Amino acid sequence: MKGIKILWIAMVALFITHNSNAQDETALIEKVKQKLDQVHDYVATGRMKTDVAFIKAPVGNVKMYYKQPDNFRLIREGGISILPKGGVTVNLNTIMATKSYVALFAGNTVTDGFPTKIVKLLPINENNAIVLTTLYIDEKNLLIRKAITTTKENGTYQINMQYGRYSNLGLPDKVIFTFNTHDYKIPKGVTLEMDEPLTDTDRKKMQQKNGRVEIDYASYTINKGLPPGIFNN
């Protein structure tokens, strides 16, 4: 009987601890959100580098448009942008735009040299495109250093962020997206090309299943409005 009592007390304590932790992380998320909410819209310029095993793309100048709550568009200046499906648009602001969620504490770690808290963000709405997001939050500076997002249709994305000039607004200077890719192969009879022998480097590259898109932000124009219809295309 005494044993059962102890077990009950332990379970209640665990529940209270667990619940209070979840509450704490919701507060932390809200604080981060408040920081990000200072930015209603922005136009950013930068350079984008695509590193996918089967894509040969040059580095290009890009322009990014954001408007609250979750409108985002990236345009390559004077060219075509190749973006991972749903990937780059899954940026911090769109992740944080999720209104109803459960935030669970999942431990502490060091990310890019900064002590961070790991928080699991679970959207309550079943129809949300994002299934789960793991945030690595620098509690001291209220900055998200890393986010791993699992989506319903487009796999898992990892977003690493480096901050500098705009850290007071939670806007990164550099973003690295890592994502999964599918296989790529087109029959020679379709492309009508000459045969090229496969080198070891080619074979290694073809086995690489992850792609990366790096964006170095050069400037932000914050809360100055956006060109009309920019999100229509």
Added chain:
Amino acid sequence: MFTLLQVELYKIFKRPRTYIAFIAIAGLIGIIQLGLKLDGDAYVNFVMSNVEQSFTFDGKLLNGYLVCYIILQLLLVHVPLLIALVAADMVSGEANIGTLRLMLTQPVSRCEIILAKFTAAAIYTLLLLVWMAILALFVSIWLFGTDDLIIQKTRYLVQLSKDDIFWRYVGAFGFALLAMLTVAALGFLLSVFAENSIGPIVATISIIIFFTILSTMSIPIFQKIQPYLFTTHMVAWKEFFDLKVNADNTALKGTLQNKSQIVQSAWILIAHIVLFVGVAMFVFKRKDILT
């Protein structure tokens, strides 16, 4: 020699058959452009469906540069047939109508006659390609505008910046000229052996079709002989639309992935031209002209 060339060019451009190729090319390019203008997005979506599983594209995928690439890919397989119509008729056509013997009574060497005839066929080929370039590249740019060119290769996808494309087309058309001159030289060689035009025209077309099929089939036994077929090297113009990447997998503007392949293929085609014209000259010099 110049007078001979003028005479040969006059003969080529006086024949209605010569203009069939120009009309056919204009018609084919016009049809492709019209189709792409009306329903090009559906075509591009279909072609890119393999990549669109993982990526989205923002920009004008269907632009003049891509349309020109599609046209070249489709037509450069068929243009040899149009070139054969004229090149394979150069000597045999005259033998057929009986003017060859008359021509040889003039105080010019047989070598000069052969060279003048081949140069005239080469000028015709050049004009055909210039005509094709005007319609396929410039008219497509006018109709569809410009943007980056995205090309699907067998193992990867290449994105070429729009300021890094035009010189590649100049190179590709230059290379295509070499390829078409090889066809013209083959047709010309066969025409030396015949007394009527049909035989060498059909023979040239048959050889091109046969070799092209062998060149494109990925069957191990055929792959061994592919490097020795001139038709394999005729598609090396596509190498102008591939670029190098650095250690970070970033494409380097203004570079060529397989420059050595282009040079090697160009030399192989030049060697074929010299060989075919040389043999034609050798045979013609020793030929007993009876018609």
